[in-house]
Amino acid sequence: MTSPDILVGCHGVARTYGVGAAAVVAVHGATxxxxxxxRIAITGPSGSGKSTLLHLMAALEEPTTGRVTWPGLARGPVPDQVGVVFQGPSLIPALDVVENTALPLVLAGHREEPAxxxxxxxxxxxxxxxxxxxLPEELSGGQAQRVAVARALAAAPRLILADEPTGQLDRATGRHVVDVLLATADTLGAALVxxxxxxxxxxxxxxxxxxxxxxxxxEPQPPWEPAAAGPHEATP
Structure with a gap:
């Protein structure tokens, strides 16, 4: 692969929160x-660093050590190059749903009506x-998640980063959202993580x-299944 084919690269990236005895290493030397x-799925238990790694790829956080590069993104990790679906609430309360969805386009300089x-x-x-x-306050968690997916796709990004995009959805809706993510990535020629x-x-x-x-x-992983709960553990 030539450099332009690599949309984002992590090179020995680590992210630590806090200092001293209270420091927590969320990501250890990821490359x-x-x-x-x-088309990449990142699996693992809660708190394993998955969200932090996506935030590093999107330049929403800076690595404590190591570096992240975006050789295949002409203008870097800007909203019309990288679309992000966040795990938690991310819609702007003062904007209605269509305004939230159009926001990446507006930030990229598109006119209001086409956006x-x-x-x-x-x-x-x-x-x-x-x-x-x-308004976001009028939406259920699942509805807000669907809007967040639409917003991530609005600017036709080259890289789509989705953090637990089906986590708040019922199975049928979750399956549809994954269908949309995969189909849109195919249409745009985008990468999906x-x-x-x-x-x-x-x-x-x-x-x-x-x-x-x-x-x-x-490295290639066997088909993933969540670990079974032990006798004194609750199933997530």
Whole structure:
């Protein structure tokens, strides 16, 4: 692969929160590359560093050590190059659903009316057109997650990073959202990296990476299943 085919590369990346005895290492020396057309599922338990790794790839956080590069993104990790679906609430409370969805386009300099039309098209993909005029406070968790997916796709990014995109959805809706992510990535020629606890979702992507205690494994993985709860453990 030539450098332009590599959309993002992590080179010995680590991320530590806090200092001294209270320091927590969320990611330990991760090295990986995401190339054009990749379909990657990152699996692992809660707290294993999956979300932090995606945030590093999106330049939402800076590594404590190591470096992240974006050789295949002409203008770097900006909103119309990298679309991010966050695990937690991420919609802007003062904006309605269509305004939230159009935001990456507006930030990239698109005019308001074309941005609105594109936002409505993306909301239709996730079956959320009827939510267009609602404020985030009027949405359920699952509805807000679908809007977040539409927003990530609105600017036709080259790299889509989705953090537990089906986590708040019922199985049928989750399956549809993964369909949309995969189909849109195919249409755009984009790479898709998602984190998931769901082995059914993970198996739909070509590559499976895993994280455990902040350590990334990128070599071929067997079909992933969550660990069974022990006699004194609760199943997540």
């Amino acid at each position: 990986c590359e995401v190339r054009s057309g990749d 609105r039309r594109r936002a409505l098209d993306c909301l239709a993909l996730v079956i959320a057109t009827g939510l267009a005029d609602k 998602l984190t998931t606890h769901d082995p059914t979702v993970a198996r739909r992507l070509t590559l499976q990476w895993s994280m455990d205690n902040g350590r990334l494994r990128t």
